Amino acid sequence: MxxxxVxxxxxxVPPPLGGSVEITILALAKQLARKHRVTIVSRAHRRYPRHSVIDGVHIHRVPSGTRETYLSNVKKFIRGKSFDLVQVDNRPRFVGPxxxxxxxxxxxxxxxxxxFVSPPYATRSSAAAGLSQADIVIANSTSLKKQLSARFPGSAGKIRKxxxxxxxxxxxxPGKRNSDRAFTVLFAGRVIPRKGVPVLLKAIKLAQKSARRPIQAIIAGGSxxxxxxxxxxxxxxxxRVNARFLGTVPHRRIHRVFRKADVFVCPSQKHEAFGLVNVEAMASGVPVIASxxxxxxxxxxxxxxxILVRRYRQPQSFATAIAKLAGNKALRLRMARAARRDSLRQFSWQATAARLGRIYKART
Known part of the structure:
Protein backbone atom coordinates (compact mmCIF):
# COMPACT_ATOMS: atom_id res chain seq x y z
CA MET A 1 0.00 0.00 0.00
CA VAL A 6 -0.70 13.68 7.94
CA VAL A 13 8.48 14.81 12.80
CA PRO A 14 10.83 13.65 14.27
CA PRO A 15 10.09 15.76 17.38
CA PRO A 16 13.26 17.67 18.42
CA LEU A 17 12.42 17.24 22.11
CA GLY A 18 9.29 15.19 22.67
CA GLY A 19 5.66 14.76 21.73
CA SER A 20 3.92 11.42 22.10
CA VAL A 21 1.84 11.85 18.93
CA GLU A 22 4.87 12.62 16.77
CA ILE A 23 6.90 9.84 18.43
CA THR A 24 4.07 7.43 17.62
CA ILE A 25 3.75 8.62 14.02
CA LEU A 26 7.41 8.02 13.19
CA ALA A 27 7.69 4.74 15.11
CA LEU A 28 4.64 3.29 13.35
CA ALA A 29 5.72 4.63 9.97
CA LYS A 30 9.11 2.92 10.27
CA GLN A 31 7.43 -0.41 10.96
CA LEU A 32 4.80 0.00 8.23
CA ALA A 33 7.56 0.94 5.76
CA ARG A 34 8.90 -2.60 5.97
CA LYS A 35 5.92 -3.73 3.86
CA HIS A 36 4.44 -0.54 2.43
CA ARG A 37 5.49 2.76 0.90
CA VAL A 38 4.96 5.31 3.65
CA THR A 39 5.03 9.09 3.35
CA ILE A 40 4.64 11.59 6.21
CA VAL A 41 3.72 15.22 5.69
CA SER A 42 4.72 17.33 8.70
CA ARG A 43 5.40 20.93 9.60
CA ALA A 44 8.64 22.58 8.51
CA HIS A 45 11.39 23.20 11.05
CA ARG A 46 14.70 25.03 10.76
CA ARG A 47 16.55 21.94 11.98
CA TYR A 48 15.26 19.72 9.19
CA PRO A 49 15.34 19.78 5.36
CA ARG A 50 12.10 20.00 3.41
CA HIS A 51 12.45 16.32 2.50
CA SER A 52 14.28 13.50 4.23
CA VAL A 53 14.18 9.71 4.34
CA ILE A 54 14.40 7.90 7.68
CA ASP A 55 14.44 4.09 7.65
CA GLY A 56 12.52 4.02 4.39
CA VAL A 57 9.95 6.64 5.43
CA HIS A 58 9.73 9.72 3.21
CA ILE A 59 9.07 12.85 5.29
CA HIS A 60 7.97 16.02 3.51
CA ARG A 61 7.77 19.22 5.56
CA VAL A 62 5.55 22.16 4.70
CA PRO A 63 5.16 25.62 6.27
CA SER A 64 2.83 25.71 9.27
CA GLY A 65 1.84 28.78 11.29
CA THR A 66 -1.92 28.61 11.85
CA ARG A 67 -3.84 25.36 11.51
CA GLU A 68 -5.53 26.74 8.39
CA THR A 69 -2.18 27.67 6.80
CA TYR A 70 -0.79 24.23 7.50
CA LEU A 71 -3.86 22.45 6.11
CA SER A 72 -3.65 24.58 2.96
CA ASN A 73 -0.02 23.55 2.46
CA VAL A 74 -0.83 19.90 3.16
CA LYS A 75 -3.50 20.03 0.45
CA LYS A 76 -0.97 21.56 -1.98
CA PHE A 77 1.38 18.67 -1.23
CA ILE A 78 -1.35 16.07 -1.81
CA ARG A 79 -2.65 17.61 -5.03
CA GLY A 80 -1.76 15.47 -8.04
CA LYS A 81 -0.48 12.56 -5.94
CA SER A 82 -2.10 9.17 -5.44
CA PHE A 83 -2.27 7.14 -2.22
CA ASP A 84 -4.11 3.98 -1.22
CA LEU A 85 -4.89 5.29 2.26
CA VAL A 86 -4.45 8.57 4.16
CA GLN A 87 -4.05 8.62 7.95
CA VAL A 88 -4.82 11.89 9.74
CA ASP A 89 -3.52 12.11 13.30
CA ASN A 90 -5.50 13.96 15.97
CA ARG A 91 -7.12 16.52 13.66
CA PRO A 92 -10.79 15.66 12.95
CA ARG A 93 -11.29 18.93 11.06
CA PHE A 94 -8.65 17.90 8.49
CA VAL A 95 -10.59 14.79 7.45
CA GLY A 96 -13.30 16.48 5.36
CA PRO A 97 -11.03 18.72 3.27
CA PHE A 116 -9.11 17.41 19.91
CA VAL A 117 -12.71 16.21 19.95
CA SER A 118 -13.45 18.41 22.97
CA PRO A 119 -13.70 22.17 23.68
CA PRO A 120 -11.90 24.47 23.18
CA TYR A 121 -10.40 22.63 20.21
CA ALA A 122 -13.67 21.32 18.80
CA THR A 123 -17.39 21.58 19.38
CA ARG A 124 -19.39 18.38 19.66
CA SER A 125 -20.86 18.96 16.19
CA SER A 126 -17.54 19.75 14.46
CA ALA A 127 -15.86 16.71 16.05
CA ALA A 128 -18.82 14.52 15.06
CA ALA A 129 -18.50 15.75 11.48
CA GLY A 130 -14.83 14.81 11.37
CA LEU A 131 -15.50 11.31 12.68
CA SER A 132 -18.44 10.79 10.34
CA GLN A 133 -16.35 11.73 7.30
CA ALA A 134 -13.54 9.30 8.23
CA ASP A 135 -13.68 5.77 6.83
CA ILE A 136 -11.91 4.37 9.90
CA VAL A 137 -11.29 5.82 13.35
CA ILE A 138 -8.34 4.44 15.34
CA ALA A 139 -8.35 4.72 19.14
CA ASN A 140 -5.22 3.87 21.09
CA SER A 141 -7.02 2.02 23.88
CA THR A 142 -10.29 0.28 24.70
CA SER A 143 -10.98 3.10 27.14
CA LEU A 144 -10.69 5.76 24.44
CA LYS A 145 -12.77 3.64 22.06
CA LYS A 146 -15.57 3.43 24.64
CA GLN A 147 -15.43 7.16 25.33
CA LEU A 148 -15.58 7.99 21.63
CA SER A 149 -18.38 5.49 20.98
CA ALA A 150 -20.49 6.95 23.77
CA ARG A 151 -19.86 10.52 22.66
CA PHE A 152 -20.28 9.87 18.92
CA PRO A 153 -22.63 6.86 18.58
CA GLY A 154 -23.10 7.44 14.86
CA SER A 155 -19.44 6.58 14.27
CA ALA A 156 -19.12 3.78 16.85
CA GLY A 157 -19.16 1.02 14.24
CA LYS A 158 -16.02 2.29 12.49
CA ILE A 159 -13.82 2.71 15.59
CA ARG A 160 -10.97 0.24 16.03
CA LYS A 161 -8.54 -0.14 18.94
CA PRO A 174 19.93 -1.46 33.27
CA GLY A 175 22.66 -3.59 34.71
CA LYS A 176 22.86 -4.35 38.41
CA ARG A 177 21.69 -1.50 40.62
CA ASN A 178 23.47 -0.34 43.77
CA SER A 179 21.05 -1.22 46.58
CA ASP A 180 22.78 1.18 48.98
CA ARG A 181 21.77 4.31 47.14
CA ALA A 182 18.52 6.19 47.64
CA PHE A 183 15.33 4.57 46.41
CA THR A 184 14.55 6.47 43.18
CA VAL A 185 11.01 7.38 42.15
CA LEU A 186 10.64 8.67 38.58
CA PHE A 187 7.98 10.85 37.00
CA ALA A 188 8.22 11.62 33.27
CA GLY A 189 5.76 13.79 31.43
CA ARG A 190 4.52 17.33 31.15
CA VAL A 191 4.57 19.18 34.46
CA ILE A 192 0.98 20.40 34.33
CA PRO A 193 -1.81 20.19 36.93
CA ARG A 194 -3.59 17.17 35.45
CA LYS A 195 -0.44 15.01 35.71
CA GLY A 196 -0.50 15.03 39.52
CA VAL A 197 3.05 16.08 40.48
CA PRO A 198 1.83 17.64 43.79
CA VAL A 199 0.21 14.33 44.71
CA LEU A 200 3.49 12.53 44.00
CA LEU A 201 5.62 14.92 46.06
CA LYS A 202 3.24 14.67 49.03
CA ALA A 203 3.18 10.87 48.66
CA ILE A 204 6.98 10.67 48.81
CA LYS A 205 6.94 12.78 51.97
CA LEU A 206 4.50 10.30 53.55
CA ALA A 207 6.30 7.20 52.25
CA GLN A 208 9.62 8.39 53.69
CA LYS A 209 8.23 8.04 57.21
CA SER A 210 8.09 4.26 56.95
CA ALA A 211 10.82 3.56 54.40
CA ARG A 212 14.15 2.08 55.50
CA ARG A 213 16.05 3.85 52.71
CA PRO A 214 16.01 7.50 51.76
CA ILE A 215 13.68 8.23 48.83
CA GLN A 216 14.54 10.62 46.03
CA ALA A 217 12.39 11.82 43.16
CA ILE A 218 13.38 12.56 39.58
CA ILE A 219 10.92 14.79 37.72
CA ALA A 220 11.64 14.65 33.98
CA GLY A 221 9.51 17.04 31.97
CA GLY A 222 8.94 20.65 31.14
CA SER A 223 5.94 22.88 31.67
CA ARG A 240 11.72 18.57 52.32
CA VAL A 241 11.51 16.03 49.54
CA ASN A 242 14.75 15.27 47.74
CA ALA A 243 13.64 16.02 44.18
CA ARG A 244 15.65 16.66 41.03
CA PHE A 245 13.79 18.59 38.35
CA LEU A 246 15.42 17.82 35.02
CA GLY A 247 13.19 19.98 32.85
CA THR A 248 12.48 18.81 29.32
CA VAL A 249 14.59 15.79 28.36
CA PRO A 250 14.76 15.07 24.60
CA HIS A 251 13.03 11.79 23.87
CA ARG A 252 16.16 10.46 22.19
CA ARG A 253 17.80 10.52 25.66
CA ILE A 254 14.88 9.75 27.97
CA HIS A 255 15.63 5.99 28.05
CA ARG A 256 18.76 6.76 30.09
CA VAL A 257 16.61 8.45 32.73
CA PHE A 258 14.30 5.43 33.02
CA ARG A 259 17.31 3.23 33.82
CA LYS A 260 17.99 5.31 36.94
CA ALA A 261 14.59 4.51 38.48
CA ASP A 262 13.55 1.87 40.98
CA VAL A 263 9.90 2.62 40.35
CA PHE A 264 7.93 4.79 37.94
CA VAL A 265 4.92 6.72 39.20
CA CYS A 266 2.14 8.03 36.96
CA PRO A 267 -0.26 9.97 39.25
CA SER A 268 -2.56 11.31 36.51
CA GLN A 269 -5.58 13.09 37.90
CA LYS A 270 -7.70 12.98 34.72
CA HIS A 271 -8.47 10.45 31.99
CA GLU A 272 -5.42 9.09 30.19
CA ALA A 273 -6.21 7.53 26.83
CA PHE A 274 -3.10 5.32 26.91
CA GLY A 275 -0.04 6.62 28.75
CA LEU A 276 3.03 5.97 26.59
CA VAL A 277 5.44 6.66 29.46
CA ASN A 278 4.11 3.63 31.32
CA VAL A 279 5.10 1.16 28.60
CA GLU A 280 8.47 2.91 28.28
CA ALA A 281 9.01 2.31 32.00
CA MET A 282 7.90 -1.31 31.68
CA ALA A 283 10.27 -1.97 28.78
CA SER A 284 13.03 -0.49 30.95
CA GLY A 285 12.31 -3.12 33.60
CA VAL A 286 10.77 -0.60 36.01
CA PRO A 287 7.57 -1.41 37.96
CA VAL A 288 4.79 1.14 37.50
CA ILE A 289 2.59 2.70 40.17
CA ALA A 290 -0.23 4.47 38.35
CA SER A 291 -3.66 6.00 38.69
CA ILE A 307 0.31 -1.30 41.26
CA LEU A 308 -2.90 0.49 40.28
CA VAL A 309 -4.06 3.20 42.67
CA ARG A 310 -7.84 3.57 42.81
CA ARG A 311 -7.92 6.58 45.14
CA TYR A 312 -5.47 8.46 42.99
CA ARG A 313 -6.35 11.92 44.31
CA GLN A 314 -5.07 10.93 47.75
CA PRO A 315 -1.29 11.12 48.33
CA GLN A 316 -1.52 8.45 51.02
CA SER A 317 -2.66 5.88 48.45
CA PHE A 318 0.48 6.45 46.38
CA ALA A 319 2.62 6.61 49.54
CA THR A 320 1.45 3.14 50.56
CA ALA A 321 2.37 1.71 47.16
CA ILE A 322 5.77 3.45 47.07
CA ALA A 323 6.63 2.25 50.59
CA LYS A 324 5.52 -1.28 49.70
CA LEU A 325 7.92 -1.54 46.76
CA ALA A 326 10.72 0.33 48.51
CA GLY A 327 10.62 -2.19 51.34
CA ASN A 328 10.23 -5.40 49.34
CA LYS A 329 13.05 -6.00 46.88
CA ALA A 330 11.83 -9.45 45.86
CA LEU A 331 8.39 -8.11 44.94
CA ARG A 332 9.94 -5.20 43.08
CA LEU A 333 12.19 -7.45 41.01
CA ARG A 334 9.32 -9.82 40.23
CA MET A 335 7.23 -6.93 38.97
CA ALA A 336 10.18 -5.55 36.99
CA ARG A 337 10.64 -8.86 35.15
CA ALA A 338 6.90 -9.09 34.43
CA ALA A 339 6.88 -5.50 33.17
CA ARG A 340 9.66 -6.22 30.70
CA ARG A 341 7.97 -9.44 29.50
CA ASP A 342 4.63 -7.72 29.02
CA SER A 343 6.21 -4.90 27.00
CA LEU A 344 7.87 -7.41 24.69
CA ARG A 345 4.70 -9.46 24.20
CA GLN A 346 2.06 -6.77 23.90
CA PHE A 347 3.54 -3.32 23.48
CA SER A 348 6.25 -3.43 20.83
CA TRP A 349 5.92 -1.11 17.85
CA GLN A 350 6.09 -4.20 15.63
CA ALA A 351 2.89 -5.52 17.22
CA THR A 352 1.21 -2.12 16.94
CA ALA A 353 2.08 -1.75 13.26
CA ALA A 354 0.98 -5.31 12.48
CA ARG A 355 -2.45 -4.65 13.98
CA LEU A 356 -2.80 -1.33 12.17
CA GLY A 357 -1.62 -2.83 8.89
CA ARG A 358 -4.27 -5.57 9.06
CA ILE A 359 -7.01 -2.99 9.64
CA TYR A 360 -5.83 -0.85 6.72
CA LYS A 361 -5.42 -3.79 4.37
CA ALA A 362 -8.98 -4.90 5.03
CA ARG A 363 -10.22 -1.40 4.17
CA THR A 364 -8.32 -0.82 0.91
Missing part, protein backbone atom coordinates in the same frame (compact mmCIF):
# COMPACT_ATOMS: atom_id res chain seq x y z
CA UNK A 2 0.94 3.62 -0.51
CA UNK A 3 0.16 5.23 2.85
CA UNK A 4 0.21 8.96 3.59
CA UNK A 5 0.31 10.08 7.23
CA UNK A 7 0.89 14.85 11.20
CA UNK A 8 -0.53 17.70 13.30
CA UNK A 9 0.77 21.22 12.74
CA UNK A 10 2.31 21.82 16.17
CA UNK A 11 5.48 19.67 16.38
CA UNK A 12 7.66 18.44 13.49
CA UNK A 98 -8.58 15.86 2.60
CA UNK A 99 -11.44 13.51 1.76
CA UNK A 100 -12.79 16.01 -0.77
CA UNK A 101 -9.45 16.04 -2.58
CA UNK A 102 -9.35 12.24 -2.95
CA UNK A 103 -12.96 11.02 -2.72
CA UNK A 104 -12.04 7.44 -3.61
CA UNK A 105 -9.22 7.12 -1.08
CA UNK A 106 -10.01 5.79 2.43
CA UNK A 107 -9.14 8.26 5.18
CA UNK A 108 -8.29 7.04 8.69
CA UNK A 109 -8.55 9.35 11.71
CA UNK A 110 -6.04 8.24 14.37
CA UNK A 111 -7.07 9.74 17.74
CA UNK A 112 -4.58 9.73 20.61
CA UNK A 113 -6.85 11.30 23.23
CA UNK A 114 -10.14 13.15 23.71
CA UNK A 115 -8.40 16.54 23.55
CA UNK A 162 -4.78 -0.22 18.36
CA UNK A 163 -2.51 -0.07 21.41
CA UNK A 164 0.63 2.01 21.15
CA UNK A 165 4.11 0.58 21.62
CA UNK A 166 7.68 1.14 22.70
CA UNK A 167 11.13 0.67 21.20
CA UNK A 168 12.10 -2.42 23.18
CA UNK A 169 15.68 -2.27 21.86
CA UNK A 170 16.29 1.24 23.19
CA UNK A 171 14.22 1.03 26.36
CA UNK A 172 15.93 -1.85 28.16
CA UNK A 173 16.64 -2.74 31.81
CA UNK A 224 4.24 25.26 29.24
CA UNK A 225 3.80 27.52 32.26
CA UNK A 226 7.17 28.20 33.96
CA UNK A 227 5.39 29.55 37.03
CA UNK A 228 3.77 26.16 37.65
CA UNK A 229 7.09 24.36 37.43
CA UNK A 230 8.55 26.84 39.93
CA UNK A 231 5.67 26.14 42.30
CA UNK A 232 6.44 22.43 42.14
CA UNK A 233 10.07 23.09 43.03
CA UNK A 234 8.94 25.27 45.92
CA UNK A 235 6.56 22.54 47.10
CA UNK A 236 9.37 19.98 47.11
CA UNK A 237 11.50 22.33 49.22
CA UNK A 238 8.62 23.00 51.59
CA UNK A 239 7.99 19.27 52.04
CA UNK A 292 -6.38 3.49 37.91
CA UNK A 293 -8.02 5.48 35.15
CA UNK A 294 -8.53 5.35 31.40
CA UNK A 295 -6.25 3.23 29.25
CA UNK A 296 -3.67 2.92 32.03
CA UNK A 297 -5.69 0.00 33.38
CA UNK A 298 -5.08 -1.88 30.11
CA UNK A 299 -1.31 -1.54 30.50
CA UNK A 300 -0.58 -1.82 34.21
CA UNK A 301 -1.75 -5.13 35.67
CA UNK A 302 -2.30 -4.76 39.39
CA UNK A 303 0.21 -6.73 41.47
CA UNK A 304 1.74 -8.21 38.30
CA UNK A 305 3.82 -5.54 36.57
CA UNK A 306 2.92 -2.72 38.92
Missing amino acids: RILI APEQIP IKQMSPGTPVSLFLHSLT VWLGVDTLRFTP PRPGYSQRMRALALKL SNGGIKEIVRHNRNG
